[in-house]
Amino acid sequence: MTGGLPMAAPAQRPPLDRVGALRWLRVNLFSGPLNTLLTLVTFGAIALVVPAVLRWAVVDAVWRSADPAVCRAAAGACWAVVAEKHRLMLFGLYPHAEHWRPVAATVLYVAAVALTCWPGSWRRIVLVPLWTVTVAVFLVLMLGGALGLSLVETREWGGLPLTVVVFTATVMMALPLGIILALGRRSRLPLIRTAAIGLIEIVRGVPLVTVLFCAAVVFPLFLPPGWDVDKLVRVLVAMGIFYGCYFAEVIRGGLQAIPKGQHEAAASLGLSYWQSTRKIVLPQALRVVIPGLMNHVISVFKNSTLVIVVGLFDMLYATTAAIADPLWIAFYTEGYLFVGAIYFLGCWAMSRYSQFIERRLARGRSY
Amino acid sequence: MVEAEARRLVPRALSLDNETVRAVVLQVATAAAIVAALYLLGTNAAHNMARQGIVSGFGFLSQEAGYDVGESWIAHSARSTYARTLVVGLLNTLYVSAVAIVLATVLGVLVGIARVSPNWLLRKVSAGYVEIFRNTPLLLQIVFWYTVMRQLPPPRRALQPIEGVFLSNRGFTHPVPTWDPAHGWMLAAAAIGIGAAIAYRRAARRHHERTGRRWPVLWPTAALVVGLPALAWLAGGSPIGLDVPRMRAFNFQGGTTHSPELVALLIALVAYIGAFIGEIVRFGIQAVGSGQREAARALGLRDGHALRLVVLPQALRIIVPPLTSQYLNLVKDSSLAVWIGYPDFVSVTNTAINQTGQAVEGIFLMMLVYLSISLSISLFMNWYNRRIGYRR
Numbered sequence: 236m237t238g239g240l241p242m243a244a245p246a247q248r249p250p251l252d253r254v255g256a257l258r259w260l261r262v263n264l265f266s267g268p269l270n271t272l273l274t275l276v277t278f279g280a281i282a283l284v285v286p287a288v289l290r291w292a293v294v295d296a297v298w299r300s301a302d303p304a305v306c307r308a309a310a311g312a313c314w315a316v317v318a319e320k321h322r323l324m325l326f327g328l329y330p331h332a333e334h335w336r337p338v339a340a341t342v343l344y345v346a347a348v349a350l351t352c353w354p355g356s357w358r359r360i361v362l363v364p365l366w367t368v369t370v371a372v373f374l375v376l377m378l379g380g381a382l383g384l385s386l387v388e389t390r391e392w393g394g395l396p397l398t399v400v401v402f403t404a405t406v407m408m409a410l411p412l413g414i415i416l417a418l419g420r421r422s423r424l425p426l427i428r429t430a431a432i433g434l435i436e437i438v439r440g441v442p443l444v445t446v447l448f449c450a451a452v453v454f455p456l457f458l459p460p461g462w463d464v465d466k467l468v469r470v471l472v473a474m475g476i477f478y479g480c481y482f483a484e485v486i487r488g489g490l491q492a493i494p495k496g497q498h499e500a501a502a503s504l505g506l507s508y509w510q511s512t513r514k515i516v517l518p519q520a521l522r523v524v525i526p527g528l529m530n531h532v533i534s535v536f537k538n539s540t541l542v543i544v545v546g547l548f549d550m551l552y553a554t555t556a557a558i559a560d561p562l563w564i565a566f567y568t569e570g571y572l573f574v575g576a577i578y579f580l581g582c583w584a585m586s587r588y589s590q591f592i593e594r595r596l597a598r599g600r601s602y
Numbered sequence: 603m604v605e606a607e608a609r610r611l612v613p614r615a616l617s618l619d620n621e622t623v624r625a626v627v628l629q630v631a632t633a634a635a636i637v638a639a640l641y642l643l644g645t646n647a648a649h650n651m652a653r654q655g656i657v658s659g660f661g662f663l664s665q666e667a668g669y670d671v672g673e674s675w676i677a678h679s680a681r682s683t684y685a686r687t688l689v690v691g692l693l694n695t696l697y698v699s700a701v702a703i704v705l706a707t708v709l710g711v712l713v714g715i716a717r718v719s720p721n722w723l724l725r726k727v728s729a730g731y732v733e734i735f736r737n738t739p740l741l742l743q744i745v746f747w748y749t750v751m752r753q754l755p756p757p758r759r760a761l762q763p764i765e766g767v768f769l770s771n772r773g774f775t776h777p778v779p780t781w782d783p784a785h786g787w788m789l790a791a792a793a794i795g796i797g798a799a800i801a802y803r804r805a806a807r808r809h810h811e812r813t814g815r816r817w818p819v820l821w822p823t824a825a826l827v828v829g830l831p832a833l834a835w836l837a838g839g840s841p842i843g844l845d846v847p848r849m850r851a852f853n854f855q856g857g858t859t860h861s862p863e864l865v866a867l868l869i870a871l872v873a874y875i876g877a878f879i880g881e882i883v884r885f886g887i888q889a890v891g892s893g894q895r896e897a898a899r900a901l902g903l904r905d906g907h908a909l910r911l912v913v914l915p916q917a918l919r920i921i922v923p924p925l926t927s928q929y930l931n932l933v934k935d936s937s938l939a940v941w942i943g944y945p946d947f948v949s950v951t952n953t954a955i956n957q958t959g960q961a962v963e964g965i966f967l968m969m970l971v972y973l974s975i976s977l978s979i980s981l982f983m984n985w986y987n988r989r990i991g992y993r994r
Contacts, residue, residue, distance in 0.1 A: 263722035270721050277723045426629040430636065437969070440976040442934035444948055445968045452961045456650050457643040537739040544941055551742055558749075567753065571746045575738050582737035 303562045313566040317573045320557040324574060327393015327553040333385065337396040340376040343369060344399055352588060354595065370403075389467040393548035395577070400467075401474065401539040401549065406532055408475025413482025414521075418512065420487055431483075438480040443541050446477045451545035470542055478535055485527040489520035522596055529589035533582050540578075550574050647962060656959045663688070669953060671945040673861055684954055691950030692971060698864065698946065699933045699975075702871040706932065707925075709876035714883025728880065735877040741938050743870040748942040751862035757853055766846045768854065775859040777846040784838025788831040795830035799823045863944035867936065875932045879925065886921035887913070918990050926983035930976050937972075947971055 264274045295311025299318050306313035317324070326337050347369040350356050356365070377396060380386035392400070419431030438446065450473035451466060458464065493516050501511030543552040551574060557563075558570040651658055663685040670680045675693045678686060716728035735743070752771055754761065760770035768775040779785070799822070806817040835841075847857025890913050898908035939946040948968055955964035 263720070266720055273719070273721045273724050277721070277727055281723075281727070424625050424629050427632055430632060437973065440973040441969045442937040442948065442972055444937045444940060445965060445972065448948075448952070448955075448961075448968070449965050452955065453965050456647050456961060458650075459646050460650065460653070533737075537737075538741075540739040540741040541938070543741070544938075551739065551745065555745060565753070567746075567749045571742065571749070575742055575746070578739050578742060579734065579737045583733065586737065 303566075306566060312569050313563075314569055316558065316563050316566040316569050320560070320563065320570065321573075323394075323557040324550065324554045324570065325394045327397065327548040327550075327556075328391050329393055329396075330385075330387060330391065333379075333387060336376045336379070336384070336387075337394070340373045341396055341399060343376075344373055344403070373400075389465055392467070394550050394553045397542075397548060398536075398539050398550045401471065401542055401547075402536050404471040405474040405478055405535050405539070408472065409478035409482045409531075409535070410528075412475060412479030413486050414517065416479060416483035417486035417490055420483065421490055435480045435483055438477055439484070443474075443477055443538055444544055446473050447541060447545050449473060466545070467547065470545060470547060474535070474539075474542075478531060481531050481534075482528060485524050485531065486520065488527065489522075489524035490516065492523050493519050525596060526589055526593045529585060529592070533585045533589075536581055536585065537578065550577070651959075651962075654959060658960070658962065660963055662954075662958045662960050662963070665958075667954065668957070671950060673864065673945060684958075687950055688947065688954065688967065691945055691947040694945055695933075695936055695939075695947040695971075696975075698867060698871075698939070698944070699936050702868055702875065702932055702936065703929055705868070705872045706875040706879055706928075709872055710879025711883050713876060713880030714887065717880060717884040718887050732877045732880050735873050736881070740870060740874045740935055741941065743874055744866060744938055744942060747866035747869045748862065751866050754862075757849055760849065760854075766844075766857070768847060768849075770854075771862065772853060773859050773861045774865045775847045775854045775857050777844045777856075778858045780841075780843035780845045782838065782841035782843065784835060784841050787834040787838050791830040791834035792827070795826040795828075798830075799826040802826065861944070863939065863942050866942060867939050867944050871932060871935060875928055875935070878928050878931075882921055882924045882928065883917075886917040889920050890916045915990065919987075922983060922987045922990065926980065926987075929979055929983070933975050933979065934972060 265271045291311050293311075295309055297306045297309045297311065297313050297315050300306060300315040301319060303313075303315075306315055322331070322334060326334055329337055347365055350365060351362065356362060375381055375384070377392060377400075378387060378389070416431050416435055419427050420435065422428045422431070447470060450469040454464070454469055454473075497515055497519065498511060501515040506515070540549060540551040542549055543555075548556075554570050554574045558567045563570075648658070664683050666680075667682055667684045667687040668680055669687070671678055671687060671690050673694060674690045675697065676686070676690060678690050682690075713728050713732065716724050717732070719725055719728075751773065754769055754771045757768070757770045757772050760768040760772075760775075762768055766777045802822055803819060806819055810816050845856045847854040847859070894912055894916065895908055898912040899905075903911065936946060937948040940949040940952055943949065951964045951968050955961050958964075
């Protein structure tokens with residue numbers, strides 16, 4: 236249609252305020268009196284807040300100084316508190332001379348996560364060895380007591396590596412437990428179904444704090460005298476069970492979304508319950524629920540902070556302790572902003588990644 | 603029937619190949635494992651508690667607690683029993699949850715609407731708020747706001763954003779109206795007004811169904827609910843006494859003061875859950891197709907009517923189930939109060955456990971209380987969900 240109608244007049248340019256930037260402004264900011272008012276009010280608020288924040292955080296800020304008096308004299312933020320205290324914030328009570336070990340362990344962990352996020356690695360032959368090696372090396376680095384590394388007990392673990400441990404162990408335990416509980420809840424056997432429903436509903440009805448208290452305070456009472464389980468392990472198992480119940484409900488949704496014909500087709504091929512579950516039903520169900528699971532995985536990361544309630548020294552606790560120093564307490568905002576930014580980056584990256592996965596899985600599927 | 607026939611063909615031998623035998627064996631094994639675990643744990647616990655000289659059972663509830671709770675809705679002192687102290691904690695949990703649910707809902711609805719506003723700037727600002735507050739740990743936010751409150755100047759140099767309203771390291775202090783008999787009449791008038799408004803709306807709907815004509819609804823309702831208490835206020839001599847707080851050396855006199863713990867907990871809960879509710883509201887509004895709005899307009903409904911009669915009823919059906927789980931999350935998250943020392947149920951029970959060593963009973967009570975609250979909210983929201991659901 237390059238020629239158009241033979242008699243057509245030459246096309247006129249639209250009026251200026253209907254194209255380009257002016258049109259955009261008109262549609263998006265000034266489409267009516269109410270909209271214009273909203274724009275002006277919002278813009279006024281931004282103009283009031285943003286320059287002040289920038290002046291505080293960047294222009295007038297003190298970046299490095301071992302002397303809090305320098306900060307107190309300045310009008311802006313005191314990022315020097317992060318420079319001074321970052322070791323305590325990031326590694327907690329871990330022996331100072333050994334800090335290279337948590338650094339190496341965390342770097343290794345982040346590399347493993349990055350590799351796992353790349354869809355090309357989603358094969359058993361890659362992921363199983365990768366994570367076996369990562370977890371083993373991580374534990375050896377952190378715990379020591381082998382290969383000439385001095386022993387560092389879990390009591391002394393802290394900061395970012397502890398957050399990483401809580402997060403990873405919880406997810407790794409919650410996923411298989413969630414699958415088992417979801418299958419149990421859909422079982423035809425009444426006793427197994429009742430047991431699964433009971434556990435899931437009780438755990439989902441109580442706060443994580445009570446479950447953590449259970450692990451830290453009550454559980455030792457139930458052990459035979461002389462037995463002792465490391466507190467970190469107790470807390471990790473409690474977190475795993477707690478989130479296993481939440482994962483189970485998401486996975487159950489996925490199981491319900493698998494058409495009945497799939498079960499029947501598997502049965503008519505002569506597959507047993509476990510064969511059809513493992514090879515036919517679960518692969519499809521888990522695919523459907525990945526975005527839903529990601530929401531809970533993000534929640535695990537955020538709620539890993541709750542372990543401070545039973546006295547574990549994670550990144551949040553370490554930060555609280557770091558800025559409790561009376562010399563630096565006035566600059567708590569900077570300290571919390573620093574760890575807050577670390578948590579935010581983690582959660583934000585996970586939610587972006589979840590959207591990417593969702594788009595990728597939606598590809599080539601019609602239902 | 604085919605299945606039954608097939609089952610008859612299978613040999614009924616007592617072997618693990620028989621499906622019925624397998625089912626029985628599996629269930630008996632599970633039951634035995636559960637019973638054995640409970641028995642083992644129970645005997646261990648009994649033994650350990652006996653060794654530590656702890657008398658199990660709930661007898662401790664009638665003993666003197668010996669510790670004071672900062673904030674209480676009922677008369678309470680260090681001489682009160684544990685039972686009474688726990689009730690104080692329970693009331694605090696319910697109070698902070700109720701206030702936070704109302705505020706978070708208001709904030710969330712505003713944010714949700716802002717997220718779908720035609721205004722680009724407002725959309726971006728609200729999206730930024732949601733991203734930041736949703737992606738930061740709640741406990742970090744609570745700890746941050748608590749530190750903010752604790753680092754405020756003392757009462758003598760308190761911040762005064764509005765005349766008579768103070769922010770200090772003692773908390774948030776504001777004026778309250780001095781009690782007057784007229785206020786009692788106002789409450790009564792408000793109750794009568796709400797009852798009359800409900801009756802009027804019912805009558806209006808019946809009238810509309812019978813004749814197809816509408817009575818005005820909004821203004822009479824507003825007049826009944828707001829106007830009647832206002833009339834009572836005027837009739838009672840329009841008392842305008844305000845108990846304005848005044849600064850003293852170390853504290854305020856008059857007015858009402860909310861503790862730094864409560865204020866920090868409320869700000870964090872409202873900002874955090876509000877961000878989630880905002881996303882739910884946005885999704886609910888967007889899920890109602892634009893065709894619905896256009897169809898409503900084509901039928902001649904005005905914008906307000908289209909929103910109220912067509913869009914909102916459909917959006918609510920989508921919003922209510924996830925909103926329910928956010929309310930449940932909020933109540934459970936309020937237990938993080940224990941970290942900053944707001945005397946909620948978990949916090950006071952934790953102190954009781956530390957003093958008496960009755961950890962099993964204490965945790966049992968905590969779980970019981972939260973399960974009951976969760977169940978009540980679920981039941982109420984399910985009832986509401988059925989009410990607004992499709993009428994068949």
